[in-house]
Every structure is written in C-alpha cells, then in structure tokens.
Amino acid sequence: QVQLQESGPGLVKPSQTLSLTCTVSGGSISSGGFYWSWIRQHPGKGLEWIGYIYYSGSTYYNPSLKSRVTMSVDTSKNQFSLSLSSVTAADTAVYYCARDHYNNGWYGLDYWGQGTLVTVSS
Amino acid sequence: EMVLTQSPATLSLSPGERATLSCRASQTVRSYLAWYQHKPGQAPRLLIYDASNRATGIPARFSGSGSATDFTLTISSLEPEDFAVYYCQQRDNWPITFGQGTRLEIK
Numbered sequence: 001q002v003q004l005q006e007s008g009p010g011l012v013k014p015s016q017t018l019s020l021t022c023t024v025s026g027g028s029i030s031s032g033g034f035y036w037s038w039i040r041q042h043p044g045k046g047l048e049w050i051g052y053i054y055y056s057g058s059t060y061y062n063p064s065l066k067s068r069v070t071m072s073v074d075t076s077k078n079q080f081s082l083s084l085s086s087v088t089a090a091d092t093a094v095y096y097c098a099r100d101h102y103n104n105g106w107y108g109l110d111y112w113g114q115g116t117l118v119t120v121s122s
Numbered sequence: 123e124m125v126l127t128q129s130p131a132t133l134s135l136s137p138g139e140r141a142t143l144s145c146r147a148s149q150t151v152r153s154y155l156a157w158y159q160h161k162p163g164q165a166p167r168l169l170i171y172d173a174s175n176r177a178t179g180i181p182a183r184f185s186g187s188g189s190a191t192d193f194t195l196t197i198s199s200l201e202p203e204d205f206a207v208y209y210c211q212q213r214d215n216w217p218i219t220f221g222q223g224t225r226l227e228i229k
Contacts, residue, residue, distance in 0.1 A: 047158075047166070047209055047220040062217040096165065106213055108156040108171035110178075115165060 002026040004097050004113035012091075012120050018084040022097030022113060029078045030055045033103025036073065036080040040093040041115070048093075052100055053080055087120045094118075124149050126210050126221035134229040141197040143224045145210035150190045154213040157186055157195045160223075161206045169208075170195060202228075 008020035022036070029036060038050040051061035053071040061069045070083040084091060094115040101107035125148040135141055145155070157170040168177040170186035173193055183198040197204055205228050210221040 046222045047160075047211075049211075049218040049220065060216070064217075098166075100213075102213075106154045106156075106172060108168045108177060109158070109166070109211070110168050110171075112165035112167075 002099065002111045004099065004111055006095060006097050006113045006116040008116060008118070010117060010119060012087055012118060013122050014088055014120055015086055018082070018087050018091060018118055018120070020082045020095055020097075020116065020118070022080050022082075024078045024080075024099075028075075029073065029080065030075045033101065035100040035102055036071075037098045037100045037109065038071065038082045039096045039098055039109075041096070042090075042093045050082065050084075050095075089120050092118065092120045123217060124151070124212055124215040124219050126212060126219055128208075128210060128221035128224045130224060131222075132225045132227060134227050135200055136229045137200050137202055139200050141195075141200055141204070141226060143195040143197075143208055143226070145188075145193040145195070145221050147191045147193070147212060149215060151193070151212050151214045153189070155186075155188070155193050156211045156213070157184075158209045158211065159204075159206045160209060166209065197226075200226075 003025045005023050012018045035052040037052040053059045068085045073080045096115045097113045098109040099111040101110045127146045129144045153172045155173045158166040160166040174186045185196045187194050207223045209223050
C-alpha cells in the first residue's frame with residue numbers, strides 16, 4: 001500500500017521560504033506514470049493545485065505561484081520536496097502531497113498524505 | 123484557467139436519501155474529471171476518475187456521469203459516513219483546478 005507523509009516546519013516567518021518534504025513508502029517514486037504533486041487548502045477554503053514533479057525532474061507549476069515555487073525529487077530517498085519563497089500570511093494553509101496517476105490515461109490523484117498545516121507568522 | 127463551479131454549495135439530506143452533486147466547467151473537459159471526498163483532518167479520497175470510473179475500493183453507491191461541461195456525482199443511498207465535502211477536479215486544461223466544493227450535511 002502506497003503511503004505519503006509530509007514533513008517540515010509548521011511555522012514560517014513572513015518573507016522566508018517554506019520548505020516541505022514528502023516521503024513515499026510502499027512504492028518507488030521512480031516508477032513511470034506518476035506525477036508527484038503538491039496541493040494546498042487555505043483555512044476554510046477549497047483545494048488549490050500548486051504543481052507536480054516527475055521522477056526525471058520535469059516540473060509543472062501553477063502559473064499563479066510559478067515565480068515563487070521550486071520542486072525537487074530525491075529518488076535515492078524516495079522523496080520529493082516543495083519550496084515556496086517570499087511567503088506571506090496568504091500562504092498559511094494545509095499542504096498536501098499526492099500521487100497523480102497518469103499512464104496511458106488518467107487515474108486521478110489516487111494517494112494523498114495526511115496534510116501538514118503551515119502557518120506564516122512572525 | 124478553467125473554472126469548475128459546484129452546486130449546491132451545501133446539500134442537507136438524511137441517511138438513505140439520494141444525493142446529486144453538480145460540477146460545471148467553464149470549458150469543455152474531454153473526460154479528465156475526478157471527484158474527491160474530504161473529511162476534516164483527513165486526506166482527500168479519490169472516488170471517481172475519468173468522469174465515471176470508480177476508484178479502487180469505492181462502494182457502488184457512488185457513481186459519476188456527464189461530459190463536456192456538465193458532470194454529476196450521485197450517491198444512491200446515503201450512509202452516515204458519506205457526510206463530508208466533495209470536490210471535482212479537472213486535468214484537461216492547465217493549470218489543474220478544483221471546484222469550490224459541495225458540503226453534504228446531515229438534515
């Protein structure tokens with residue numbers, strides 16, 4: 001059974017960089033056909049897709065965040081990461097990592113982490 | 123950006139009743155439309171992908187239908203554990219977007 005787990009600081013100061021890691025277990029991050037994604041949910045709001053990374057390192061980011069987002073992958077640790085720079089209070093949210101299954105067709109975001117709350121405050 | 127509009131915002135029903143949730147897209151979606159169930163403090167759960175295919179382990183009372191710009195999630199007979207927020211999502215146009223959600227509450 002594939003499992004994803006987010007980790008990282010729960011509190012980040014304004015203007016600093018938010019950094020989160022997602023550790024994948026029960027499957028290899030290097031398997032083709034999966035796009036490793038980040039999604040966030042602002043308090044009381046809906047879901048916002050941040051972007052994804054393929055095991056090869058190819059990325060696609062939401063244009064609304066593209067100037068501040070960087071994603072990376074470490075296949076040796078079976079992890080992928082999110083960096084969001086110059087954060088403000090508007091970046092306070094629960095951040096989820098998820099597996100986007102796209103292989104000869106799309107099968108949805110089929111596995112998710114439990115989510116981690118990141119608060120931006122001084 | 124493709125906008126997904128879900129209706130109603132809140133749906134109040136009793137266990138055993140039928141729930142019909144709508145998702146309308148601002149542009150045509152070929153079939154890359156999914157539905158998720160989200161409960162507080164939990165990870166979202168994939169219910170339906172490609173508009174009408176149930177994900178692994180999802181009970182048969184959940185069904186998806188629709189095409190082009192109009193999609194529907196139907197729960198044939200509500201169980202107590204079905205009361206949650208439901209989101210639709212498209213992967214057909216970039217960026218990937220979600221609807222704003224429908225809250226299904228116990229009447």
